[in-house]
Amino acid sequence: MTSNSEQAGMTDAGKRDWRAALKIYGQPRVIGMAFLGFSSGLPFLLVFSTLSAWLAQEGVSKTTIGFFSWIGMMYSIKFFWAPVVDRLPLPILGRLLGRRRAWMLLAQCGLMTGLVFMALTDPTTDLARIAWFGLLVAFSSATQDVAIDAWRIEAVADSVQGAMAATYQAGYRIALLTAGAGAFFIAAGTSWPTTYLVMAALVGVGMVTVLCVAEPDASRTAGTRVQEPWVDEHLARYDFSPAWLHGAYGWVLAAVVCPLVDFFSRYGKQALLILLFVSLFRVTDITLGVMANPFYLDMHYTLAEIASVSKIFGVLMTLGGAALGGVLIVRYGILRPLLASAILAAATNLAFAWLATRQDPGMASLAITVSADNLSGGMAGSAFIAYLSSLTNTAYTATQYALFSSLMTLPGKFLGGFSGWMVDHYGYVWFFGYTAVAGVPAILLVIWLIRFHARMTTAEDEAEPDGQRHASS
Structure with missing residues (x-):
């Protein structure tokens, strides 16, 4: 664990070999991070400001458009299911792709499905249907973000994390440009349903990337377990029946409680x-x-x-x-x-x-x-x-x-x-x-x-x- 001053971002970056630093950007996983950043950024505006423009042009009231922005609250509550994405492997995809890539691909399937059905819905006659599929897009997007963050952290050493963050931001901004300006240009020349179908097809960029990048090493290390001795001590005090309940309780403690305990113990x-x-x-x-x-x-x-x-x-x-x-x-x-x-x-x-x-x-x-x-x-x-x-x-x-x-x-x-x-x-x-x-x-x-x-x-x-x-x- 780093010291509190290091955690506050007080790092010495004054002396660095810039040529060696630039070479980091040629690493395959750093390049792949840009495409995953694109996949992460693409859905955001499609359930936020771009959707607002579509609804406004269809004559939907501004009050209703404002309420539609609550769809984006899925991004704000993703912590509730992040521990599941963080630690639970998917049954079939997990064996084929690994834990992180499996969750990414599943989330991208949800993204594509939600965008397609939004495109096939008329907001003037069925706003509720637009809202439900918008929620699917937002939920899938937030889930993908959790998996991508985990992959980014585990895929490379700490010294490369800066480059990973930089390429992620570049891909994310290009996606915002695509889902913002690109969507507006397409809508101006065709229609909003066609625009959302095009955006659904672009989710394929992330799918191809997931199939091309490698799965990182498992995030669950011995070092992490050393920091959780109180979990085993707490479990030893109770006799659970059946046994699966004991395991489930321990999983919740380690996955959900320990991260919170750690943060509050460091900052009081x-x-x-x-x-x-x-x-x-x-x-x-x-x-x-x-x-x-x-x-x-x-x-x-x-x-x-x-x-x-x-x-x-x-x-x-x-x-x-x-x-x-x-x-x-x-x-x-x-x-x-x-x-x-x-x-x-x-x-x-x-x-x-x-x-x-x-x-x-x-x-x-x-x-x-x-x-x-x-x-x-x-x-x-x-x-x-x-x-x-x-x-x-x-x-x-x-x-x-x-x-x-x-x-x-x-x-x-x-x-x-x-x-x-x-x-x-x-x-x-x-x-x-x-x-x-x-x-x-x-x-x-x-x-x-x-x-x-x-x-x-x-x-x-x-x-x-x-x-x-x-x-x-």
């Missing part, structure tokens, strides 16, 4: 504030995102214009922001860029309020707004993912990361469900102002985190006889 009572920060950091951008496409359409931008600026240009700006965030993390550590991005994420939402006040906004105004929003969003993404990764214990990475990634979207998804109601009753200017104010708690919690980790680092440095210090964050 401060763990609750850390989890509160994780849950609030993305409230401001998730809440805004629900109404972004309906807003563009209400401002009389065409689908092609939205695709060009908001999707293609926006993704490029996000990649630029992510790269900037990575550079700032190397230079200043994680927490200070995290604070800067929290402030920018809230402040840039006011650019949307400014755009909403313009009588003839034009493409330049849209480009300015999208640039500010996506640049800050990309920077925030790099800092936040780095911080979440620093919180995990390598013995429970998949389950703990599922907990963090679930929490980071849950409040935003819930509040986003009321976004259409707020626009209908108060208008876009007040709505965007509200989303900016919603980012203030995260800013205050980052300030607390900076002070908290500074105290942790000081305590560890005083305890080290050789005075060795980790790089400051």
